[in-house]
Amino acid sequence: MHHKLFSIVGTTMAGWLLSVFLLPYPPNIPSHGSAWPTLAQQVDALVKQVMQDNHIVGMTVAVTKEGRLVLSKGYGYAKANTLEMLPNMRTRIGSVSKATVTGPVAVKLMEEKGIDSKTQNVYGINGVLNSPFYDFYRHIGTRRFYPILAMAIAPDDKVYTWYVNGKYSIGTSWDLDRYQGLQEFTLPDDQDDQTDYELTDIRAIAISKSNKVYVWYNDATRSIGTPGDLDRYEAPDKNKEVKLPDGKSMLNIVGIAIAKSNDHVYVWYDDGTVSSGTSLDFTKYFTGRTYATPSNDPGGMSRYDIRGIGIASDDHVYVWYSNDKASSGWSRDLDFYRSPYSYSLAAGIEQLDGDPAFDRNIWWEQIVLQDLLDHTAGFQRSGDTKGAAQMFGVSEGMLTYGHVHKHFISTRPLRWSPGMNSSYSNHGFGLWTLIVPALSGQSYEDYAVNNYLVPLGLQGKVRPMTASPDELDAYPYNVKNGQPVELSFKDAGLGLAAGGWTASAKSLLWITRNLARTYEVDELDAMGWGKNSKGKLAHDGLIDGGAAYVAMFPEGYISQSGKDLSEVHVALAANTRVSTSALRNLASKIALAVPDSDIPPLYDLWLVLGN
Numbered sequence: 001m002h003h004k005l006f007s008i009v010g011t012t013m014a015g016w017l018l019s020v021f022l023l024p025y026p027p028n029i030p031s032h033g034s035a036w037p038t039l040a041q042q043v044d045a046l047v048k049q050v051m052q053d054n055h056i057v058g059m060t061v062a063v064t065k066e067g068r069l070v071l072s073k074g075y076g077y078a079k080a081n082t083l084e085m086l087p088n089m090r091t092r093i094g095s096v097s098k099a100t101v102t103g104p105v106a107v108k109l110m111e112e113k114g115i116d117s118k119t120q121n122v123y124g125i126n127g128v129l130n131s132p133f134y135d136f137y138r139h140i141g142t143r144r145f146y147p148i149l150a151m152a153i154a155p156d157d158k159v160y161t162w163y164v165n166g167k168y169s170i171g172t173s174w175d176l177d178r179y180q181g182l183q184e185f186t187l188p189d190d191q192d193d194q195t196d197y198e199l200t201d202i203r204a205i206a207i208s209k210s211n212k213v214y215v216w217y218n219d220a221t222r223s224i225g226t227p228g229d230l231d232r233y234e235a236p237d238k239n240k241e242v243k244l245p246d247g248k249s250m251l252n253i254v255g256i257a258i259a260k261s262n263d264h265v266y267v268w269y270d271d272g273t274v275s276s277g278t279s280l281d282f283t284k285y286f287t288g289r290t291y292a293t294p295s296n297d298p299g300g301m302s303r304y305d306i307r308g309i310g311i312a313s314d315d316h317v318y319v320w321y322s323n324d325k326a327s328s329g330w331s332r333d334l335d336f337y338r339s340p341y342s343y344s345l346a347a348g349i350e351q352l353d354g355d356p357a358f359d360r361n362i363w364w365e366q367i368v369l370q371d372l373l374d375h376t377a378g379f380q381r382s383g384d385t386k387g388a389a390q391m392f393g394v395s396e397g398m399l400t401y402g403h404v405h406k407h408f409i410s411t412r413p414l415r416w417s418p419g420m421n422s423s424y425s426n427h428g429f430g431l432w433t434l435i436v437p438a439l440s441g442q443s444y445e446d447y448a449v450n451n452y453l454v455p456l457g458l459q460g461k462v463r464p465m466t467a468s469p470d471e472l473d474a475y476p477y478n479v480k481n482g483q484p485v486e487l488s489f490k491d492a493g494l495g496l497a498a499g500g501w502t503a504s505a506k507s508l509l510w511i512t513r514n515l516a517r518t519y520e521v522d523e524l525d526a527m528g529w530g531k532n533s534k535g536k537l538a539h540d541g542l543i544d545g546g547a548a549y550v551a552m553f554p555e556g557y558i559s560q561s562g563k564d565l566s567e568v569h570v571a572l573a574a575n576t577r578v579s580t581s582a583l584r585n586l587a588s589k590i591a592l593a594v595p596d597s598d599i600p601p602l603y604d605l606w607l608v609l610g611n
Helices: 002-021 035-054 096-113 130-145 360-366 369-374 385-392 401-411 425-428 432-440 445-458 493-499 503-519 519-527 580-593
Strands: 031-035 060-065 069-079 150-154 159-163 167-171 180-184 204-208 213-217 222-225 251-257 265-269 273-277 286-290 306-313 317-321 325-330 333-342 477-480 483-486 501-503 537-543 546-553 568-574
Touching: 031 035, 031 096, 035 060, 035 069, 035 580, 060 159, 060 503, 069 503, 096 159, 096 425, 096 493, 096 501, 096 503, 096 546, 130 317, 130 401, 130 501, 150 317, 150 360, 204 251, 204 306, 204 537, 265 306, 317 333, 360 501, 369 425, 369 432, 369 445, 369 493, 385 401, 401 425, 401 432, 425 432, 425 493, 425 501, 432 493, 445 503, 477 519, 503 568, 519 537, 537 580, 546 580, 568 580
Parallel strands: 150 204, 150 306, 251 306
Antiparallel strands: 031 069, 060 069, 060 568, 150 159, 159 167, 167 180, 204 213, 213 222, 251 265, 265 273, 273 286, 306 317, 317 325, 325 333, 477 483, 537 546, 546 568
């Protein structure tokens, strides 16, 4: 029966291919590949418009219906105006790597080892990664961000301390509740239903000479209020984001304080530099000056152990460390005036220890492997390779993912207790770089290739980014001022698991064909795909030099316009960094073109082109 089917398809395939290649293609956008003609006519026009509107140099597009390949084409150029894009050429797929490679690899490995992803801990006594990282989450990260959120000094030299239980105290630099015990404070209201602030979103707090409380959040917004009402005077505004020094993010900040003499804002970073400016421009007065702490060793009184910084009425700088010691100095020498001395927390704070609602050690040890796949571990964003290299005194070329993770643990607080909510994090997926070797004895890349890509017949067709390209690697581009700018080829490095793979759209749909035949929708959703209320699975990817989007419509999926999109898969892979929203919209339009294209039930390009 298989040979008969191949014969039927083969006898008409030449005519189908010829009809496709004779279609009139748009000027300046060459096209190569195979497709059912009526589908190609619609897709060509859609792709042309998106490429022109978004300055895309080249891209591959593939469509399957019920597992049958019905379109596989390359559009534009693999190298601008020089090398035309072919349908089997690889481009950088960014975070699509998570759903098509890393997630499935993780699930396959856990199935082989009989591991339940929902019960296997990452840290703790029986955790997969407990031993190398115990000291970093318990003795550096946890103590730095728990139980204190932030500290500041008022014009009357009273010290204000905000805690993880939503309360604050008033005291001295050595007795944090000398004047007032714990009182509740409120976060900004979620008035637009778009920004829901958590206590853990607070990055730093300072008090001005007019006694107003300034609060900065991890999303680069700022509010102004009182100690008990953090946005009483001005709520956070995403249109007023803080300006940071080049190469810095809010997560690099270890403390912020306001000088009482002139209201200049001072900001200290975890790379050992300090800048000065205004509450919304941290660079206005100076940036890049270095500062010294009592120690350079994390776990004591280093810059990685700072809980809070404040500036008193005499402009002396006070610093509180996670070992319950404080010092006083000036902006560039934090113990110049007074060497470290002890301070005490507010009465009652010790009762938070052992409480799963607040105790960060418990949070860390509750993280399970499934949290990494679901983005529910509480991790925030990506690791910091430059910061990790500096923390451990090694070159970036000698850096390991273990270094990056230790730095991450030390500088990134968990946003919430595991499973409570989701927060997209590249680092959570990147952590499989360490977990796969711990469970399999192979490197992440070797296991992915040998145990996943080779059985699929995709070895070499899906591969890591490389500084040594071959004839199937499309050149990478970014867009600047409406013009494509060619980038250099580079190795995926430590970012492979989170987003360092390259592939063509056709190869991506060979993967989704296999996944859809092996797993149910909910199982796919649990390995890194995003699922909407009707069961559509999708993931996008954005990286310098590339953008990608893949969507899988399940059986029985009916569009809002009433079209049957059952088992339609669409993949787009561009060699240009562009808005993934443009690719999402394009994929939706391509999917809607499939039902109207009258594709024969035996039409299957896999049988002619292979995978």
